[in-house]
Amino acid sequence: MKKFKAHTSTCPIVHTMTYIGGKWKPIILGRLVNGAVRFGKLAVQIPDISRKILAEQLKELEEDGLIIRHSYNEKPPRVEYELSGIGQTVIPVLMAMTELGSEMHEAITKHKRSVTRAH
Amino acid sequence: MKKFKAHTSTCPIVHTMTYIGGKWKPIILGRLVNGAVRFGKLAVQIPDISRKILAEQLKELEEDGLIIRHSYNEKPPRVEYELSGIGQTVIPVLMAMTELGSEMHEAITKHKRSVTRAH
DNA sequence: CAGTTTTAGTTACTTTATGAAACTAAAGTA
DNA sequence: TACTTTAGTTTCATAAAGTAACTAAAACTG
Structure with missing residues (x-):
């Protein structure tokens, strides 16, 4: 997404x-609401995000000051x-967004079915 | 944006x-909260959107049933x-999002200045 | 009547974002 | 020695967004 x-x-x-x-970004932030989460856990919890994009978005969020990155000096990291x-x-x-999600998804699924039937 | x-x-x-x-999309929807708006007015009110993208996004929003398109049979349209x-x-x-916007923009601007100074 | 204006798009082409898959480093473990 | 674990990175491919010019058809202008 080109920057505004x-x-x-x-x-x-x-x-x-x-x-x-x-x-x-909203999906990542949503996963952090209940506390700190590791990189690998985010990658697993968020369906279909690639590690590359996850890393990029995390870096942007950190640069904007929305999240804090804690790196423990361990191996493996x-x-x-x-x-x-x-x-x-x-x-x-x-x-x-959470409240809206399921509700809207149902409503739109129904809407699309009715539009299809009316062809 | 690839579809989820x-x-x-x-x-x-x-x-x-x-x-x-x-x-x-959120920006377009935000313009419609106070009632119907013409295509051209949206193009003017929304800074930096191209007419192509505006038309595309409006079509998607309509297909998903979030907005309704009223076309009056006039010339010019x-x-x-x-x-x-x-x-x-x-x-x-x-x-x-509206409540968050200005507040967060200020906070992030300040944050970025402090990060820069600390180099 | 020829030429200009108005509006809601579309078309062709370029630039950014996003995605998939394989790869890396360095220590611990079998 | 070979394997595992983790947080990324790299390269290459696709999809979304952006730019600029173009269209149709009626109403308006001189």
Whole structure:
């Protein structure tokens, strides 16, 4: 996703999308709501994300200050990610998305069936 | 954005992202909260979106049943888009994003300045 | 009447993002 | 010695988003 020009915009939703608009970011953040999680565990818990994209998105989230990366100097490596203070301000959005998800998925599935039938 | 495999997922946030995860979709929906808006007005109000992408995203939103397209048979054409019932269920997410936006933008700007100074 | 304006798109082409698969380092274990 | 474990990285392929120019058809302008 090409970066928005957040500084030139006055629309708050554009700002939000600038920071959590990546395809996987809300899903990653959602996994961190209950505490720190290791890289490998995120890769397993999030269906269909590739390790490359996971690593990229985590790096962006860290650079924006939404998450904190804890690297323990061990071999094999152990790295944990957790929400920062800024990251926690996103929780209301994540909750709203969580509440919406199943409900909307059902409604849209039904809608599409009816449209198909009406052909 | 490659489509999620919504049907194979049980994570509600994945479902939400399936339908409103497109880069511009929350921004478009946010413009429709206060009533129907014409295509051209959306193009003007949303900074930096191209007409091609706008048209594409509107078509997807319509196919998913989030918005309704009203085409008046006039020349030059007049087309309005408005939120459907399903689309209105997204409003809480849009509100949360709106509340978060400016606040988070400020916090992240400050965060990035402090990181830069600490080099 | 020829030429301009208006609107909601579309078309062809370029640039970014995202994805899949294989690969790496370094210590612990069999 | 060979195998396992972990957090990535690298290379190459595909999909999404962006740019600019173009279209149709009626109404308006001179």
